[in-house]
Amino acid sequence: MDAVKRYFRSPAAVTGLVLLLIVVAMAVSASWFYPREPLALAGRPLIWPFSNPRFLLGTDNSGRDIAAQILYGARISLLIGGVATLIAIAIGVLIGAFAGYYGGWVDTVLMRITEAFQTLPNFVLLLVLVAVFGSTLTTVTIAVGVVSWPAPARLTRAEFLSLRNREFVQAGRTLGMKDIQLISGEILPNALPPIIVYASVIMAVAILLESALAFLRLSDPNVASWGNLIGLGRDVLRVQWYVSAIPGIAILVTVLAVSLVGQGLNDALNPRLKGR
Amino acid sequence: MRILRLAGRRLAASIPTLALILIGVFLLLQFAPGDTVDAMMAQMGGGDAATAKQLREFYGLDLSIPAQLGNYLWRLIRLDLGFSSIYGKPVASVILERLPPTILLMTASLSFAFFFGIVFGVIAARGVNRWPDTLISILGLIFYATPSFWFGLMAIVVFSIYLQWLPAGGFENIGLVQSGIWRTLDIARHLVLPTLTLGLIFLAIYLRIMRASMLEVLNLDYVRTARAKGLDETRIVIRHVLRNALLPMVTLIGLQAGTMLGGSVVVESVFSLPGLGRLAYESVVQRDLNTLLGIVFVSALLVIIVNFAVDLVYARLDPRIAAEG
Numbered sequence: 270m271d272a273v274k275r276y277f278r279s280p281a282a283v284t285g286l287v288l289l290l291i292v293v294a295m296a297v298s299a300s301w302f303y304p305r306e307p308l309a310l311a312g313r314p315l316i317w318p319f320s321n322p323r324f325l326l327g328t329d330n331s332g333r334d335i336a337a338q339i340l341y342g343a344r345i346s347l348l349i350g351g352v353a354t355l356i357a358i359a360i361g362v363l364i365g366a367f368a369g370y371y372g373g374w375v376d377t378v379l380m381r382i383t384e385a386f387q388t389l390p391n392f393v394l395l396l397v398l399v400a401v402f403g404s405t406l407t408t409v410t411i412a413v414g415v416v417s418w419p420a421p422a423r424l425t426r427a428e429f430l431s432l433r434n435r436e437f438v439q440a441g442r443t444l445g446m447k448d449i450q451l452i453s454g455e456i457l458p459n460a461l462p463p464i465i466v467y468a469s470v471i472m473a474v475a476i477l478l479e480s481a482l483a484f485l486r487l488s489d490p491n492v493a494s495w496g497n498l499i500g501l502g503r504d505v506l507r508v509q510w511y512v513s514a515i516p517g518i519a520i521l522v523t524v525l526a527v528s529l530v531g532q533g534l535n536d537a538l539n540p541r542l543k544g545r
Numbered sequence: 546m547r548i549l550r551l552a553g554r555r556l557a558a559s560i561p562t563l564a565l566i567l568i569g570v571f572l573l574l575q576f577a578p579g580d581t582v583d584a585m586m587a588q589m590g591g592g593d594a595a596t597a598k599q600l601r602e603f604y605g606l607d608l609s610i611p612a613q614l615g616n617y618l619w620r621l622i623r624l625d626l627g628f629s630s631i632y633g634k635p636v637a638s639v640i641l642e643r644l645p646p647t648i649l650l651m652t653a654s655l656s657f658a659f660f661f662g663i664v665f666g667v668i669a670a671r672g673v674n675r676w677p678d679t680l681i682s683i684l685g686l687i688f689y690a691t692p693s694f695w696f697g698l699m700a701i702v703v704f705s706i707y708l709q710w711l712p713a714g715g716f717e718n719i720g721l722v723q724s725g726i727w728r729t730l731d732i733a734r735h736l737v738l739p740t741l742t743l744g745l746i747f748l749a750i751y752l753r754i755m756r757a758s759m760l761e762v763l764n765l766d767y768v769r770t771a772r773a774k775g776l777d778e779t780r781i782v783i784r785h786v787l788r789n790a791l792l793p794m795v796t797l798i799g800l801q802a803g804t805m806l807g808g809s810v811v812v813e814s815v816f817s818l819p820g821l822g823r824l825a826y827e828s829v830v831q832r833d834l835n836t837l838l839g840i841v842f843v844s845a846l847l848v849i850i851v852n853f854a855v856d857l858v859y860a861r862l863d864p865r866i867a868a869e870g
Contacts, residue, residue, distance in 0.1 A: 281686075385565040388845050392807025393825055397570055397837060400829040401577040477692055481811045484694045485826060499695055510702045517695030524690035 275537040282533020288526035292343050292519075299340035307337040307493040315509050329498065329512050330505050339519050341493035346476050346523055349410045353475040354468050356414025361421030362464065366452050368422070369429025380426070383419045391416040395478060399487050406489045409482060413475050424467055428460035462538055469531020473524045480520050495520050552856035559849045563842075567621070570841045571614055574834050580606055583832075585630040604628075617838075626839040631831050636839040640821065644843070646716050647813070647820035649732075651805055653740040655798065658747035662794070665748075666755020667782060673760060681752060688749035693808055697742035697815035704738060711737055714817040735816075743812045747801060754797055758790040765789075792863055799855035802848045 276282050299307070314332040316324050326336040368379040386394070398412035432438065433456060441455050482488040483496025490497060495516035502512030582600045586592050601607045605616055620627065626636035669681040705713035712718070717732050762768065763786060771781045810822035817823070821840060828836040 381562065381565060384559075385562045385569065388559070388562050388803065388848050389566050389570075389841060390803035390807035390844050390848065392804075392810050393841060393844050394570075395807075396810065396825055396829045397573060397841065400832070400834070400837060401573055403578075473690070480692050481694055484692075485811065485814060487826075487829065496692075499692075499698070503698060506698060506702060507706055510699075510706075513695065513698050514702075517692060517699070520692050520695065521687070521690050524692075525686060528686065528690060 272537040276533050279533050279536060281529050282536070285526050285529020285531075285533055288522055289530055292347065292523050292526060295340050296343035296347050299337070299344055302340060303334065303337035305337070307341040308333060308491070311337070315505065315512075317509075318511055318515070326515055327511060329501055330509075331501075335498070335512065335515055338493040338498050339495070339516060342495040342498065342516060342519060343523070345406075345492050345494045346479070346520070349406070349413060349479045350472045350476040350523075350527070352410050353413035353417060353479070354472040356411060357417035357471050357475070358421050358464065358468055360415070360418040362425045362457070364418070365422040365425025365427075366429055366457065366460075369426035370433055370448070370452050370456065372430075376426075379422075383422050386416070386419045392478065392481070395482060396487070399482065404482075404487050404489055406492055409479060409488050413478050413482075416478070417471050417475060421464055421467060421471065424464055425460060428463065429456055432456045432459055466531055466535045466538065469527050469534065473527045473531070476520065476524055476527070548857060548860040551860065552853055555856055556849070556853050559852070563845055563849065564618075566845050567618065567838075567842060568614065570838060571617060572610070574838060575610055577832070577834055579832055580834070582606060582630075621842070626842065627835040629828075629833055629836045629839075631828070631833040631836070636836050639824065639836060640839055640843050643819060643821045643824045646818050647806075647809055647822060650736060650739055650743060650809055650812070650818065650820060653736055654744035654747065655805065657740055658744040658751050659794065659798070662748055662751025662755050663787075663791075665752040666759055667787075669752065669756040670759035670763065671778075671782070673756075678756075682756070685749045685752050688745050689753075691745060693742050693746060694811045694815050696745055697738065697812060700738045700742060701815075711735075714815075716818050716820075735818075739812050739816045739818060742815065743805065743808050746808070747805065750801070751794060751797065754793055755790065758793045759786065762786045762790045788862060792859070795855055795859050795862060799852040802851035803844070806844050806847060 305311075310332045311334040312321075312324060312328055312332050314328055314330055316328045318325065318327040318335070320327070324334050324336065326334075326339065329335055329338070364379050364383065368376040368383075394416045395412055398415065399409065402408040402412065429452075438451060438455055441451050446455070479488060480494070480496035480499070483494045484500040484503075486497075486500050488494060488496060498516040499513045502509070502514075502516075505512055580601075582597055582604065585600065586597055598607075605613060608616070617627070624637065626640070628634075629636045629639050632639045665681050665685075669678040672678050701713045704711045712735050714735075716735055717723075717728065718735075723731055768781060768786060771785050772778075776785075806822070809820060810825050812818075813820040813822040814826055821843065824836065825840045825844075827833070828840065
């Protein structure tokens with residue numbers, strides 16, 4: 270409970286939480302405000318924001334409602350960010366746990382693989398994955414998750430290395446617990462808090478990666494994604510710059526919210542490190 | 546010499562990593578729909594199956610996958626990256642042509658982010674929890690959350706379209722034939738916005754790390770000694786604190802080299818710079834898998850080289866590392 274109190278004492282953390290709740294509310298209320306398909310034609314193309322009450326944020330090059338795309342885009346960003354983060358954490362924890370627990374050649378092999386993933390620029394790997402498996406919502410989400418696991422793997426490994434010879438683990442071993450029980454039941458719960466905090470960093474990066482991919486028109490073109498809209502607005506940047514500007518602000522706010530919440534959690538869970 | 550040997554050993558250790566990457570990506574690309582010959586046939590406007598078979602034999606694509614992999618690695622040892630059917634040139638020369646803009650862009654962005662990261666980090670740490678610190682920290686958070694391609698587009702709107710101060714894209718003005726200093730200045734003008742765009746997120750990261758590491762070092766005993774000795778604060782920061790506070794920053798360069806290369810894919814596309822990143826994007830769109838594999842090799846190599854350089858710098862900044870090795 271102390272941690273919760275500490276969290277709400279930080280104005281930055283509270284701001285982050287409020288912003289995140291707004292984005293979640295946008296995602297939830299999308300089909301309530303705009304029951305129609307967000308990628309359907311809605312009106313005249315390139316209406317400026319605030320000039321027509323029917324299209325609060327205006328329309329894009331082909332006459333689709335920008336406000337609707339922003340609301341539905343929140344769904345896509347949160348979905349891709351969330352699922353990709355889960356994938357990255359799952360792979361990372363699995364590899365890091367085995368490497369840290371067993372050490373020796375298991376550690377060497379797994380860390381070599383991790384190193385290979387870290388040496389290859391993750392956006393380049395993302396391009397390769399998209400080139401091979403195509404760009405549907407599912408493949409893009411999995412690809413973003415697959416390029417993001419090395420950092421949590423290293424973090425998990427470090428935690429496991431420091432925990433694996435603690436007394437409570439040795440006690441479990443003396444009781445005859447199996448390795449898998451020790452890893453998942455004893456060590457993992459203790460290793461998890463820093464990994465959960467780090468998840469916010471992964472999620473922030475995942476949202477940015479997907480939007481960059483969508484901007485390059487390499488993500489799923491059939492969903493209302495903020496990155497897609499920015500890419501589209503690029504064609505009319507000279508005059509109707511608002512088509513690109515509005516979704517960019519949405520991405521900025523979302524990523525800012527996620528990182529503020531992450532930092533707030535970090536400060537609340539490790540009060541000694543506050544201010545670093 | 547000792548430093549060099551130490552860094553050299555780490556360089557040698559990265560050769561298996563490089564092999565692992567290449568084998569992995571090579572096998573991955575086997576799953577890609579269509580091969581080089583398909584791409585070539587499409588460019589030629591189609592052709593019969595016999596020609597396709599002939600071409601596949603010519604490029605060794607009819608062999609088994611392990612044999613193809615072996616061939617590829619053997620050619621790689623002789624620095625032959627294969628042939629790009631889209632550009633009609635060897636992949637190595639296509640990449641070499643595209644390398645200078647990317648290296649220039651990365652160096653410029655890194656210097657920008659590193660320098661201003663230090664400056665802002667020091668200012669924030671000196672006035673910790675006062676308004677300059679709060680302002681810099683908030684700016685850092687916002688920069689971190691800004692998608693680089695979006696910042697680039699908005700910078701184009703402001704500086705190229707409305708103010709018309711800077712060019713919106715390209716590497717140099719092709720309309721004018723220039724040489725010497727004028728050409729350099731022209732390229733520099735074209736690189737201002739891309740450098741800011743790519744450097745922004747790294748500036749955010751560097752200033753945060755610099756602030757944290759300054760705060761840590763400022764509390765150490767030897768700094769108190771320096772103060773007790775009567776040195777003025779500026780001198781303490783520059784001569785005593787900075788050198789130690791820089792260590793995590795240098796580590797970060799090595800860690801971020803790959804991210805920066807990935808970021809340049811997007812930034813080069815925004816500003817239509819003819820660099821490696823744009824080439825990576827084009828080869829994905831045009832299904833030029835040979836070139837894509839070549840780019841994977843070169844970018845991994847670049848990251849390894851940067852890390853080698855970082856090791857050398859690190860050992861210079863902290864002599865203890867060389868002594869311990």
